[in-house]
Each structure stands twice: as structure tokens, then as C-alpha cells.
Amino acid sequence: MNPGNLRVHFRNAAGQLLEQPAGKYIIIEYTSGPRKFADLQTLLGHAKQLLALRGWHKVIGDHRLMTPFTPEESTWVNECWLSMPRTRMHDFYGAVLLPAEVLARLPIDEATGETTARALTYRLFAEEAEAAAWLAQLA
Structure with missing residues (x-):
């Protein structure tokens, strides 16, 4: 990731959570x-809290080094983490x-289109700059 204005908010064995104040995304x-399931839950719990704290609705999920989610992790992400309510003002977007x-x-x-999963509308990218540009054009 481009270190630019990024601030590390949280880090554990599952990953790290950064905030990009200029782009208003995490x-x-x-x-x-x-990874331990509890570490993933903690990391994503902090992500949800940071989004709420800042009033933001955009996230980049960097899966480039990640071991794929286990079935248990996938179920939890879809049923619990992505069940976050939409805010009145914005949809929730993920790159x-x-x-x-x-x-x-x-x-x-699938590689080039927007997809909606629960509360999240997302697109897939290979490069961070493209992902950040997509998020920047969203309200």
C-alpha cells in the first residue's frame, strides 16, 4: 500500500487496519x-467500529497475501460482519x-463489474491505485 496519509489504527496476527483520512476510507x-478465527473477528470488529466512529462507508480489503477464508470464516463474514446496517446517507462500498x-x-x-453482497457493493481490483480511484468517485 502507498503509505501516503495512511494511519495504522489496529494490527494483529490476521492483518492490520489502516485509515486513509484524505479518501475517507479504511x-x-x-x-x-x-490465522486464528478470533484474530479475524477482532480485526474486522475494529474495522466496523472505525467506520462507525468516522462516519465512513468505504473500505479496501487487501486480499493479495491472504490465505482464503475458511468456510467458518466466510459464514461469519457474510452473516455477521456484512450484516451491518446501512447508514441513512450512504451505501457501503468495498474495493x-x-x-x-x-x-x-x-x-x-465478475472481474470487472460491481456486485452486491448483503450491505456491501464491491468491485475487484489488482492494483490499489485503481481501487482508491473507484472509491474516490463514489459519494
Whole structure:
């Protein structure tokens, strides 16, 4: 990630949570290798709290080094973390960074289009600059 104006808000074995005040978004950078489920829950819990504290509605999820979610983690993310209520003013947007080789293997409509999962509208990207530019054009 470009260190620019980024501030580290929280860090544990699952990853780190950064805030980008200029762009009014957070970045969840996942670490590589195995992780404890509780560490993932704590990391994402801090992310949810930071979004609420700042009144922001945009996030970059950096999955480029991350070991894929386990079925238990996926269920928790979809049923608990993404169940956050939408604010009255904004939808919730996520730019997901994937390794370029993973992105290249996805169907073109999945790799280039917006998708909605629960409260989150997201797009997939290989580069942080593209992800940040997409978030910047959103209200």
C-alpha cells in the first residue's frame, strides 16, 4: 500500500487496519498464512467500529497475501460482519484487492463489474491505485 496519509489504527496476527483520512476510507490488509478465527473477528470488529466512529462507508480489503477464508470464516463474514446496517446517507462500498493471477482467472463480468453482497457493493481490483480511484468517485 502507498503509505501516503495512511494511519495504522489496529494490527494483529490476521492483518492490520489502516485509515486513509484524505479518501475517507479504511484499508483491511490481511496477512499471509494461517490465522486464528478470533484474530479475524477482532480485526474486522475494529474495522466496523472505525467506520462507525468516522462516519465512513468505504473500505479496501487487501486480499493479495491472504490465505482464503475458511468456510467458518466466510459464514461469519457474510452473516455477521456484512450484516451491518446501512447508514441513512450512504451505501457501503468495498474495493477488494486480489492477486493479478487470481483476477485473470475470473469470468470477465465478475472481474470487472460491481456486485452486491448483503450491505456491501464491491468491485475487484489488482492494483490499489485503481481501487482508491473507484472509491474516490463514489459519494
